[in-house]
Amino acid sequence: MSHATQELLSILTSNHGVSSPTAAASSSSSSSSYHTALQTLRDEGDSSFLFLRTIIELTSLSTSSSSSTSDMNMNVQHKEELLFHSILGFRHVMLFRWTTFSFDFKSVCRDYLFALGLDIRKQQQQSMQSQSMQSQQQPMLSKPLSNVCLAAAASFWKRSWNSNTNNANTNTNTNSASGSQSQSPPLSSEEQHLIQMMTSHPNVQIHSIPSIFNLYTLLESIIVLQPFDESATQTQTSTTSSTQTQYMAKRACVFLSNLIGEFSGSNSATQYNCSLEFHHAVHVMFEHNVGLVDALKIAMGALGGIVSKLLTTTTTTTTNQR
Numbered sequence: 001m002s003h004a005t006q007e008l009l010s011i012l013t014s015n016h017g018v019s020s021p022t023a024a025a026s027s028s029s030s031s032s033s034y035h036t037a038l039q040t041l042r043d044e045g046d047s048s049f050l051f052l053r054t055i056i057e058l059t060s061l062s063t064s065s066s067s068s069t070s071d072m073n074m075n076v077q078h079k080e081e082l083l084f085h086s087i088l089g090f091r092h093v094m095l096f097r098w099t100t101f102s103f104d105f106k107s108v109c110r111d112y113l114f115a116l117g118l119d120i121r122k123q124q125q126q127s128m129q130s131q132s133m134q135s136q137q138q139p140m141l142s143k144p145l146s147n148v149c150l151a152a153a154a155s156f157w158k159r160s161w162n163s164n165t166n167n168a169n170t171n172t173n174t175n176s177a178s179g180s181q182s183q184s185p186p187l188s189s190e191e192q193h194l195i196q197m198m199t200s201h202p203n204v205q206i207h208s209i210p211s212i213f214n215l216y217t218l219l220e221s222i223i224v225l226q227p228f229d230e231s232a233t234q235t236q237t238s239t240t241s242s243t244q245t246q247y248m249a250k251r252a253c254v255f256l257s258n259l260i261g262e263f264s265g266s267n268s269a270t271q272y273n274c275s276l277e278f279h280h281a282v283h284v285m286f287e288h289n290v291g292l293v294d295a296l297k298i299a300m301g302a303l304g305g306i307v308s309k310l311l312t313t314t315t316t317t318t319t320n321q322r
Contacts (some may be wrong), residue, residue: 003057004050004053004054004056004057005054005057005058005082007050008041008050008051008054008082008086009082011037011041011050012034012037012038012041013034013037014037035085038085038089041089042089042092042093045093045096045097046089046090046093049190049194050086051086051087051089051090051093052086052090052109052194053194053197054082054083054086055083055086055087055090055116056194056197056198056201058079058082058083058086059083059116059140059141059201059203059204060201060202060203080142080144080145083141083145084144084145084148087113087145087148087149087152088148088152090109090152091148091151091152091155091156092271094106094109094152094156095155095156095159095271095272095273096271096273098159098272098273099184100185101184101185101191102184102185102186102187102188102191103184104187104191104195105187105188105191105194105195106156106160106184107208107209107210108195108198108199108206109156109198110153110156110157110160110209111153111206111207111208111209112198112201112204112206113149113150113152113153113156114149114150114153114207114209114255115204115205115206115207116140116141116146116149116204117141117146117147117149117150117153117251117254117255118146118150118222118248118251118252118255119139119140119141119146119244119247119248119251120204120205120206120207120248121140121203121204121205121244122201122202122203122204122205139247140203140204146251146254147254147258150251150254150255150258151258153255154255154258154259154261154262155262155272157212157215157259157262158259158262158263158272158282159272159274161212161282161285161286161291162278162281162282162285212290212291216294216295216298219252219255219256219298220297220298220301222248222249222252223249223252223253223256223298223301223302224298224301224302224305226245226248226249227245227246227249227302227305228301228302228304228305228306228308228309249302253302256295256298256299259291259295260292260295263282263283263286263287263291263292264283265279265283
């Protein structure tokens with residue numbers, strides 16, 4: 001399953017006789033054919049997981065983008081474009097073929113995109129960057145790419161919300177929807193290999209999030225506790241800079257906004273291949289059972305932290321002036 005990027009590019013460019021996205025974008029007809037090929041692969045179900053494999057490859061090479069893009073005859077702009085369309089294509093394929101994938105595979109894919117969007121690094125990667133001469137760590141992905149990763153993760157959470165709601169209510173760490181898990185197809189050898197590729201990613205640290213309760217606990221930690229709680233701030237590792245903490249908090253807020261948008265129906269571009277009854281049922285669960293109130297609690301906690309920090313800063317400034 002190597003060289004997925006070249007394989008994907010070969011499919012996208014074979015129909016119009018060009019050798020790279022740069023050439024494909026040189027004319028309107030080539031660009032149209034390029035996007036038509038993307039849509040065809042997406043609508044056919046991407047049985048060989050080209051979209052996901054390309055995402056893994058390109059993000060694995062993100063720390064050495066100059067060499068990787070030159071090897072593939074791609075500049076940074078077209079690498080980002082290919083990665084953007086791969087994430088969108090993968091989201092579409094997953095949502096439309098949701099019931100054909102195993103429970104474990106869907107969970108790891110969701111948590112992988114979440115970690116990518118939040119820029120959650122492995123400790124080894126953080127240590128290497130903390131020892132460098134750079135004063136500010138650059139995110140792995142640009143904001144548009146981070147946004148589309150988080151939007152995909154939010155849509156995956158909505159798709160499985162009804163099978164996680166009971167677990168959130170009981171505050172357990174296991175998926176209580178054992179029926180949903182048992183009804184999923186068994187883990188295939190190809191899915192197992194892809195899970196291994198995601199979990200062994202050189203840059204991304206995947207946190208297993210087995211339930212909605214765990215999701216909101218993690219979001220509260222990233223948005224409220226780490227940026228504003230003094231005891232949590234003091235126990236942060238030396239490899240976790242305040243800049244990275246603030247960036248992750250902002251990205252987590254984007255995810256929370258996307259999640260609310262999915263249930264409110266404002267993100268109408270996301271297609272689930274589900275009945276209206278499904279959307280109504282998960283909307284009721286989110287609004288009255290678990291979801292919306294928890295999101296508001298996190299938002300109020302973050303707002304309280306900001307106000308407290310502003311008051312502390314104002315008081316300190318006033319004291320110093322005296």
